Amino acid sequence: MVTRSRFVAKHDGAPPTPPPGGYQRARQFPSSPFAPELTMPFAPREPEPKPARRRHWFGWAALGAAAGLALVLLIQLAMGATDTIYGTTMIALQLVVAAVVIAALFVPNARFLGAIALTVAVILNVGTIGAASALQSSAAGTYDGETVRDKTEQEYPGIRDVDxxxxxxxxxxxxxxxxxxxxxxxxxxxxxxxxxxxxxxxxxxxxxxxxxxxxxxxxxxxxxxxxxxxxxxxxxxxxxxxxxxxxxxxxxxxxxxxxxxxxxxxxxxxxxxxxxxxxxxxxxxxxxxxxxxxxxxxxxxxxxxxxxxxxxxxxxxxxxxxxxxxxxxxxxxxxxxxxxxxxxxxxxxxxxxxxxxxxxxxxxxxxxxxxxx
Incomplete structure (x- = not known):
């Protein structure tokens, strides 16, 4: 018959006593749950820095093309050259720049710069700058949509087909x-x-x-x-x-x-x-x-x-x-x-x-x- 006094009087079933000097690297707990935690006996290992990724040259080319076209359009806007903005040359340049920017979005390591170039092209393009120039010229009453030849013909003192x-x-x-x-x-x-x-x-x-x-x-x-x-x-x-x-x-x-x-x-x-x-x-x-x-x-x-x-x-x-x-x-x-x-x-x-x-x-x-x- 097992009795409770067996466990009280003897040490059968109890964990072994620690060795002399205690356990190695034994965890230590604060005496109170509100006491500050003990510092670690060793410093944590810093993560190794990742190597920087180089931007592809095509991205820089796309960004430069978009910025260059935007600069030209802004200059023409300042000059009030609405006809030039809507000219064949500027429209062709806009198409070329759009093609370069879109291509940059599909080139590895060029997508970030391509996205910036796309933002510039969307904000500053022939359509937006041309519209702003037309509104500015219309408000000032300076735009007549005529070429130099048109104005020269309008100043003709006679009548067409009359000698x-x-x-x-x-x-x-x-x-x-x-x-x-x-x-x-x-x-x-x-x-x-x-x-x-x-x-x-x-x-x-x-x-x-x-x-x-x-x-x-x-x-x-x-x-x-x-x-x-x-x-x-x-x-x-x-x-x-x-x-x-x-x-x-x-x-x-x-x-x-x-x-x-x-x-x-x-x-x-x-x-x-x-x-x-x-x-x-x-x-x-x-x-x-x-x-x-x-x-x-x-x-x-x-x-x-x-x-x-x-x-x-x-x-x-x-x-x-x-x-x-x-x-x-x-x-x-x-x-x-x-x-x-x-x-x-x-x-x-x-x-x-x-x-x-x-x-x-x-x-x-x-x-x-x-x-x-």
């Missing part, structure tokens, strides 16, 4: 103004004698520069003579034709070779267009009759490269045929604006591609200096 020598030989602005005044007075006198018309002058003569055919303004001008209108309406178709025939006779006596042509009876215009322009396709029920002819003082108008001939318009308005009220509304607006009679005959001369005598010397010098033949 400058024939311009100098043609009637001047002042001569044509005097001719218009003479023709208008002759026609008004003829019509007054035949039909007893009285007249009112509407507005003053005015000029505006002609376009030169290259996107700019020419030294030649278009002249709009004052309009003369009758104070009496013209109702019947027969009287309208008599008036136009009388005008034709007066122009012929003054040296105008071409007879009046009725635009309101032009066979080349559709009936729908005639209805919108003149109120009807039938002259007998039209609100507006509009006849015209060319006015030229010399035979130069028939030569190739000559200035466009001047024009004369005779227009009769008869509101008794205005069933829609559209023409009356337009005439009432003109009457309120400048006193134009609601109905009756109007005479109007238009001079085209005319050179003022005051600009003759400047025109000759500008033509001589222009690189355009």
């Amino acid at each position: 400058p020598d024939l311009v100098l030989q043609a009637e001047s602005l002042e001569q044509m103004q005097a001719r218009f005044d003479s023709l208008s007075e002759a026609i008004r006198t003829e019509l007054t004698d035949r039909f007893g018309f009285t007249w009112v002058r509407i507005g003053e003569g005015s000029t505006r520069p002609e376009r030169n055919g290259y996107g700019g303004e020419s030294m030649l001008v278009e002249y709009s003579a004052p309009v003369w209108a009758t104070e009496q309406p013209i109702r019947t178709e027969a009287q309208k034709r008599e008036v136009m025939a009388a005008i034709d006779d007066g122009l012929l006596r003054e040296g105008v070779y071409w007879p009046l042509y009725p635009l309101n009876a032009d066979s080349g215009i559709t009936d729908d267009s005639l209805d919108k322009l003149y109120g009807s396709a039938d002259p007998a029920t039209q609100v507006v009759w509009e006849w015209y002819t060319e006015v030229g003082g010399t035979d130069l108008m028939y030569e190739s490269g000559a200035p466009d001939p001047s024009l004369f318009y005779a227009t009769i308005t008869d509101l008794t045929h205005d069933d829609t009220g559209v023409f009356r509304q337009r005439q009432e607006a003109e009457n309120a604006s400048d006193g134009t009679p609601l109905e009756g005959l109007q005479l109007f001369f238009l001079g085209r591609q005319l050179l003022s005598e005051a600009d003759r010397e400047a025109f000759e010098q500008a033509i001589a200096d222009s690189p355009i033949d």
Whole structure:
């Protein structure tokens, strides 16, 4: 029978006693769990440093290409050279740089530099810098998207396909103004004698520069003579034709070779267009009759490269045929604006591609200096 006193009185089963001097390298524990830990009897071994990895030269090349292109673009941005930024050369360089940067991303030891180059290329490229330059130029009003040749052509003093020598030989602005005044007075006198018309002058003569055919303004001008209108309406178709025939006779006596042509009876215009322009396709029920002819003082108008001939318009308005009220509304607006009679005959001369005598010397010098033949 096993009893507890066996273990108390004897040492059977107990661990052996330590050898003299104790165990070698025995672990020591603090006397209290709150006491500081004992230092290790030996120093820990430091890890060996890894050798530095060298960057591949292709990565440096990609970074240099991206930085170089970005620098060039920034310089062009500072100069406001928007056209150059969007030019073929810069776009080609951008494509080359993009190819180099992308290739660097697949080269070992070049990916880090390639990633930096990619960041630079994404931020500073033809698209971003070009957009910034366009916005800057637009805000300053300095960008017109034109080349040096475009600007040179825009400064051409003449008109494209018009011979400058024939311009100098043609009637001047002042001569044509005097001719218009003479023709208008002759026609008004003829019509007054035949039909007893009285007249009112509407507005003053005015000029505006002609376009030169290259996107700019020419030294030649278009002249709009004052309009003369009758104070009496013209109702019947027969009287309208008599008036136009009388005008034709007066122009012929003054040296105008071409007879009046009725635009309101032009066979080349559709009936729908005639209805919108003149109120009807039938002259007998039209609100507006509009006849015209060319006015030229010399035979130069028939030569190739000559200035466009001047024009004369005779227009009769008869509101008794205005069933829609559209023409009356337009005439009432003109009457309120400048006193134009609601109905009756109007005479109007238009001079085209005319050179003022005051600009003759400047025109000759500008033509001589222009690189355009």
